[in-house]
Amino acid sequence: MASGVVSAGVSPLAPRDGFPDLPRIAGVELAVVEAGVRYSGRKDVMLARLAPGTAIAGVYTRSATRSSAVEDCVAKTGLPPKGGAAIIVNSGNANAFTGRHGIEAVREITEVLAARLGIRESRVFTASTGVIGEVLPHERITAKIDELIAALSPDAMREAAQAIMTTDTFPKGAGAVFETGSGPIHIAGIAKGSGMIAPDMATMLVYIFTDAKIPQPLLQEMLADLTGPTFNSITVDGDTSTSDTLILAATGQASADEITDAGSPAAGQFRAALHGVMLDLAHQVVRDGEGATKFVEIRVTGAQDDGDARKVAMATANSPLVKTALAGEDPNWGRVVMAVGKSGARADRDRLSIRFGDILVAENGWVAPDYREEEAARYMKNQELLIAIDLGLGKGKSTVWTCDLTHRYIEINADYRS
Amino acid sequence: MASGVVSAGVSPLAPRDGFPDLPRIAGVELAVVEAGVRYSGRKDVMLARLAPGTAIAGVYTRSATRSSAVEDCVAKTGLPPKGGAAIIVNSGNANAFTGRHGIEAVREITEVLAARLGIRESRVFTASTGVIGEVLPHERITAKIDELIAALSPDAMREAAQAIMTTDTFPKGAGAVFETGSGPIHIAGIAKGSGMIAPDMATMLVYIFTDAKIPQPLLQEMLADLTGPTFNSITVDGDTSTSDTLILAATGQASADEITDAGSPAAGQFRAALHGVMLDLAHQVVRDGEGATKFVEIRVTGAQDDGDARKVAMATANSPLVKTALAGEDPNWGRVVMAVGKSGARADRDRLSIRFGDILVAENGWVAPDYREEEAARYMKNQELLIAIDLGLGKGKSTVWTCDLTHRYIEINADYRS
Numbered sequence: 001m002a003s004g005v006v007s008a009g010v011s012p013l014a015p016r017d018g019f020p021d022l023p024r025i026a027g028v029e030l031a032v033v034e035a036g037v038r039y040s041g042r043k044d045v046m047l048a049r050l051a052p053g054t055a056i057a058g059v060y061t062r063s064a065t066r067s068s069a070v071e072d073c074v075a076k077t078g079l080p081p082k083g084g085a086a087i088i089v090n091s092g093n094a095n096a097f098t099g100r101h102g103i104e105a106v107r108e109i110t111e112v113l114a115a116r117l118g119i120r121e122s123r124v125f126t127a128s129t130g131v132i133g134e135v136l137p138h139e140r141i142t143a144k145i146d147e148l149i150a151a152l153s154p155d156a157m158r159e160a161a162q163a164i165m166t167t168d169t170f171p172k173g174a175g176a177v178f179e180t181g182s183g184p185i186h187i188a189g190i191a192k193g194s195g196m197i198a199p200d201m202a203t204m205l206v207y208i209f210t211d212a213k214i215p216q217p218l219l220q221e222m223l224a225d226l227t228g229p230t231f232n233s234i235t236v237d238g239d240t241s242t243s244d245t246l247i248l249a250a251t252g253q254a255s256a257d258e259i260t261d262a263g264s265p266a267a268g269q270f271r272a273a274l275h276g277v278m279l280d281l282a283h284q285v286v287r288d289g290e291g292a293t294k295f296v297e298i299r300v301t302g303a304q305d306d307g308d309a310r311k312v313a314m315a316t317a318n319s320p321l322v323k324t325a326l327a328g329e330d331p332n333w334g335r336v337v338m339a340v341g342k343s344g345a346r347a348d349r350d351r352l353s354i355r356f357g358d359i360l361v362a363e364n365g366w367v368a369p370d371y372r373e374e375e376a377a378r379y380m381k382n383q384e385l386l387i388a389i390d391l392g393l394g395k396g397k398s399t400v401w402t403c404d405l406t407h408r409y410i411e412i413n414a415d416y417r418s
Numbered sequence: 419m420a421s422g423v424v425s426a427g428v429s430p431l432a433p434r435d436g437f438p439d440l441p442r443i444a445g446v447e448l449a450v451v452e453a454g455v456r457y458s459g460r461k462d463v464m465l466a467r468l469a470p471g472t473a474i475a476g477v478y479t480r481s482a483t484r485s486s487a488v489e490d491c492v493a494k495t496g497l498p499p500k501g502g503a504a505i506i507v508n509s510g511n512a513n514a515f516t517g518r519h520g521i522e523a524v525r526e527i528t529e530v531l532a533a534r535l536g537i538r539e540s541r542v543f544t545a546s547t548g549v550i551g552e553v554l555p556h557e558r559i560t561a562k563i564d565e566l567i568a569a570l571s572p573d574a575m576r577e578a579a580q581a582i583m584t585t586d587t588f589p590k591g592a593g594a595v596f597e598t599g600s601g602p603i604h605i606a607g608i609a610k611g612s613g614m615i616a617p618d619m620a621t622m623l624v625y626i627f628t629d630a631k632i633p634q635p636l637l638q639e640m641l642a643d644l645t646g647p648t649f650n651s652i653t654v655d656g657d658t659s660t661s662d663t664l665i666l667a668a669t670g671q672a673s674a675d676e677i678t679d680a681g682s683p684a685a686g687q688f689r690a691a692l693h694g695v696m697l698d699l700a701h702q703v704v705r706d707g708e709g710a711t712k713f714v715e716i717r718v719t720g721a722q723d724d725g726d727a728r729k730v731a732m733a734t735a736n737s738p739l740v741k742t743a744l745a746g747e748d749p750n751w752g753r754v755v756m757a758v759g760k761s762g763a764r765a766d767r768d769r770l771s772i773r774f775g776d777i778l779v780a781e782n783g784w785v786a787p788d789y790r791e792e793e794a795a796r797y798m799k800n801q802e803l804l805i806a807i808d809l810g811l812g813k814g815k816s817t818v819w820t821c822d823l824t825h826r827y828i829e830i831n832a833d834y835r836s
Contacts, residue, residue, distance in 0.1 A: 061759075062760075063756070063759030063760055064758065064759045064761075064763070064764065064765035064766070064767070065755050065756070065758055065759030065765060065767040065770070066759065066767075096752075096755075097752065097755045097767065097780065097783060097784060097785075098783075098784055099768070099782060099783040099784030100783075100784075101784070102783075131752075132752040132755070132756075133751065133752050133755075133780070133784070133785050237737075237738040237739065240756065240759065240760035241756065242755065242756055242759055319655075320655040320738070320823075320827070320831070321655065321831055324827070324828055324831035324832040325831065325832065327828065327832040328831070328832030330832070333551065334514070334515060334549075334550035334551050337483050337514075337515045337550070337551075337660065338481070338483070338550075338658065338659065338660055340482065340483055341479075341481030341482045341483030341484065341658065341660055342480075342481055342658035343482075345482070346482065347482035347483060348482070349482070349483040349484075349515065350517070352483070362515065362551070364517055365515060365516075365517040365518075365520075366515060366516055366517030366518075366519070366551070367515075367551050405738075405828065405832075406828065406832075407825055407828050407829075409738070409742070409828075410742055410745065410823065410824065410825050410828060413738070413739055413742035413743065413746070414742040414743065414745040414746030414748070414823075414824075
């Protein structure tokens with residue numbers, strides 16, 4: 001516990017094949033370094049240098065108490081892509097709720113990095129994740145910038161994914177390649193979350209790189225649209241970080257033609273591929289939820305509208321009673337009925353139906369006639385579960401992903417900071 | 419576990435003096451019986467007979483999947499108080515999500531009881547708490563009605579509080595007596611919750627009796643007004659039952675004058691005394707929260723309005739990260755900052771201040787200059803804790819009560835039903 005890291009091996013829900021082979025993204029170079037911000041004996045800072053003209057899109061936490069780094073990124077996102085750009089991220093210290101010190105640390109890091117790379121300060125994006133309320137020792141980071149720049153390489157995506165981890169139990173990456181009429185386009189992304197570091201909160205950081213050439217406004221629109229059904233549709237404990245950051249950087253170095261029309265076939269291809277990468281990363285975040293032993297899809301249909309469907313899905317996914325039942329492998333459909341009832345969505349007890357996987361559990365306001373508890377109990381032993389809820393009222397639908405609530409979650413989060 | 423009850427002794431937060439001496443309420447007789455609805459070896463049905471003319475006010479769960487008993491009570495609340503009335507409650511089976519069987523069970527019980535007592539069916543109020551989705555064996559209850567009636571007594575309040583328990587670890591009661599110019603008025607109430615019985619959800623049942631003479635509309639108005647700052651300001655896990663029921667029965671048998679004017683001194687006295695009884699019972703419900711080891715007041719001030727204050731209070735009280743930190747006796751103010759940020763209320767990081775008890779923890783967007791972690795860690799060892807959050811924006815305020823989230827909560831709720 002000396003380093004503040006709570007760890008207990010790799011999550012049982014981690015991808016079996018380990019970190020994927022990601023496509024190289026032209027115009028992106030990465031480096032990592034051991035700066036000793038808080039952890040010792042591991043790389044804790046990552047730098048990404050992006051080619052001149054790279055368009056940067058970003059989606060950030062809506063928290064009213066967000067960190068200085070997030071506020072700085074928000075201000076810079078959408079500015080004209082003049083010259084090169086850079087992203088620098090440290091783990092171990094979140095630089096959140098640190099008053100004027102927080103702003104100073106962000107300024108210091110961006111000034112030094114911009115000068116060394118010969119780019120504008122407005123093109124440097126920072127993020128910090130780890131303990132909050134402690135002053136970020138930014139000089140430990142700036143002291144390593146020359147070393148970072150010297151180490152830049154087009155093939156360090158896995159190392160970058162590792163450097164931004166806090167209590168994540170595995171590095172998270174996803175990629176895609178697709179052919180357009182004018183050449184291939186590549187996408188590669190990394191993520192961290194929602195491992196938690198005492199005394200911190202879950203923070204999700206996601207960096208996605210592509211060689212596609214796309215104007216910033218269109219890139220931003222696509223990223224924002226796809227955040228809803230991906231990163232905004234996962235929940236581990238319903239808590240929101242002060243530092244959540246999702247950045248998509250498009251270098252424009254691909255041979256493929258520029259994508260300027262949101263309705264073009266190439267834009268559709270890009271959107272589909274980006275959706276896949278974002279969903280994959282989002283699922284990996286859930287698979288690394290603190291103490292998680294079950295990966296659970298909550299699929300709601302038949303609501304009066306999509307907003308109501310989402311209310312039901314989120315109420316179910318965040319219910320401690322549903323989540324503890326999942327941990328106990330208990331096909332406790334009564335708790336799902338409860339969650340639907342409390343969600344605030346329009347619902348009719350007697351039109352509601354509930355399935356666990358393919359098993360019809362409840363319909364017409366009561367347990368289904370053919371329901372056999374032994375069968376459902378057997379189903380609940382799976383590591384991946386589906387809870388399908390049909391409200392029988394309309395066409396609204398929503399799907400979210402979550403995990404179970406286990407003793408390990410309490411262990412990780414109730415332990416006193418060391 | 420054979421009975422479905424999970425139990426591990428009395429909550430460490432239970433009132434030290436045990437069940438209180440409650441005033442006798444003229445016009446109220448109570449009885450309990452062992453009907454074997456689900457449990458064996460304990461009383462599981464309680465009956466209250468109320469004098470002719472008793473006014474009945476009620477507040478019920480807003481769940482969209484509420485039970486047949488709740489729907490029946492809702493329909494009857496506010497009808498003219500013609501003749502005597504009765505309340506009958508069973509534990510062990512919630513008669514919720516049982517389709518047409520649920521409605522039939524309610525009808526059967528109310529018909530038989532009304533006939534035996536010689537009162538109207540519309541004056542019989544039922545409730546059920548326990549396992550859901552299983553047909554209520556109502557014939558076990560109706561078979562005991564003669565025995566119940568024969569046992570009616572003015573002094574069985576404690577026994578009634580015990581009979582309605584599920585996984586509650588102690589019976590809950592509270593009372594008040596006050597003098598008006600025309601004579602004394604008495605109030606006595608019992609409650610159950612939020613012990614949980616696998617596979618069930620927390621259900622709160624509250625029955626308050628008074629000998630005051632108050633017209634039903636005024637009684638209803640006072641009860642509804644006082645529910646906000648009492649029973650609607652407590653949370654154990656943020657989950658809402660299909661069966662929550664709060665009934666206030668005023669027999670009108672006191673010698674004191676009728677209270678007809680909401681602005682009269684006697685109405686003010688009654689409101690204050692009722693508030694005290696409701697708050698006491700609400701706090702006892704939190705003190706019996708599953709696995710609770712800390713009783714926690716979250717007091718929010720300085721919000722732009724009361725609604726925003728409540729958002730912050732509830733976000734903090736329901737945050738798994740805050741609740742696990744409390745369990746770990748960790749003065750983790752960073753998680754309180756996070757909860758404020760995610761609440762959706764208007765907040766300014768740099769105007770926020772946070773106190774644990776009298777200890778100023780954070781202000782001006784950073785940890786307070788005089789804050790000493792050892793002192794806060796010592797404070798967190800108390801069984802009763804105050805987290806005070808001032809948003810520094812306006813006059814909105816809200817207070818809620820909650821408990822910590824412990825391993826015991828997971829044990830109680832993840833165990834497979836036996």
